[in-house]
Amino acid sequence: MTAAAVEVRDLRVKRGGKVVLPAVSLEIPAGSVTGLLGPSGCGKTTLLRAIVGVQRVESGEVRVLGDPVGTPVQRRRVAYVTQAPSVYADLTVRENLRYFAEILGAEASRIDAVAVTVGLTEHLDTRVASLSGGERSRASLAVALLGKPELLILDEPTVSLDPVLRRELWQTFHRLADDGATLLVASHVMDEADRCDHLVFMREGEIIASASPDEIRRQTGKDDLEDAFISLAGEQ
């Protein structure tokens, strides 16, 4: 078994007085594309934010790539793409990329490279405000790719994307993983589960399964991963 890129131990998080994550423990294999799947509101985003180190936590430990999160060094190694595109709408895609590249210390040549990766080459000089929703998400993804992160955390990156593009993005994710990066992709769409090397099923703040798709099929005896989720949720 390869080393874990993310180790979470007894993580407890409260938001607005409510316990969102009671006691989550989790390991994510390095160099994999891991899918974090669960219904909307089950705590996926909170877990991702804790792994990035932007979530205030009650207790527990989060280690990324062997070290605690939230240190200046870690902020270079981990990139996070929020569900809502966090880019400046009043700037062009290129201006956004140029600014974030400067902050990340990425070379200027990365700007064109990431634009190719997310398929925004023709929109480099378009203001983000004039882009479609899917294009904005890709602009936000492009920013995360600038610094060649070792761990890339994506919150619902393929929502509202054209199926062709969605497939291309998943291919990109696997290419990044082949190059040694670890990807953690949250989604509430079960049909993305089969595109992952490793799956984490989450429901009501708890991890109900963490294994490869085939292992989950074997454990539950269900061929369809959605049926597997339902069967696991019943045991909870």
Added chain:
Amino acid sequence: MSVKNTLATAIRVLAQLRHDRRTLALVLVVPPALLTLLRYVFDASPGTFARIGPPLVGLFPLIVMFLITSIAMLRERTTGTLERLMSMPLAKLDLLLGYGLAFALLAAVQAAVTSTVGFWLLDLHTSGSVLAVAALAIANAVLGMALGLFLSAFASTEFQAVQFMPAVLFPQVLLSGLLAPREHMPHVLRIASDALPVTYAYDALSRVTSGQSGARLWLDLGVTLGAILLALMLGAATLRRRTA
């Protein structure tokens, strides 16, 4: 802290302003237009205009930059760009200084335009140098920026952020001595006035434009700079790497 990141942030903020031509035009046109309006409102009492006109050249940037910064910062918070920056290797101070640098530059241009209109076209007089007035205008802009930045943390919508201007700045301007001399105010208001930063910012402008110097001017400058630093530190404290 890094000069490179501060400059990159300033350039980014200026690029945002450059794309927003209308805001830029309003920032540069409204203060001289208001000054001109004031000139004719006080047509029958030119003494009043001569007294309040010159300090106003330096007070406009305070108000404008306060508003722009509170909205800009609120946008950074609500669109998630602030959270993204906080997850990157960017020092909080670089972000604050980047904003400060960009807005100080804008304030310098604004003060230049307003001074040109005021001192040449509207016959305002300053006994101190126009450059000193411009320098104070820039200091006021940075003060406005720092206050706006700090207060934006307490606003969760644009409506609230905009209301902070009348709530926080107007009382300070009213108490600063611009409209009525502070000596004539009730004791309580006088004390309140002593405790507010705009009083010192206004007093410095008023002294420079009327050619007074001395210990009180240095106190004014010291308090204004101190207020800028304090507001920046409080502002930095509102930028959190980890949020609930």
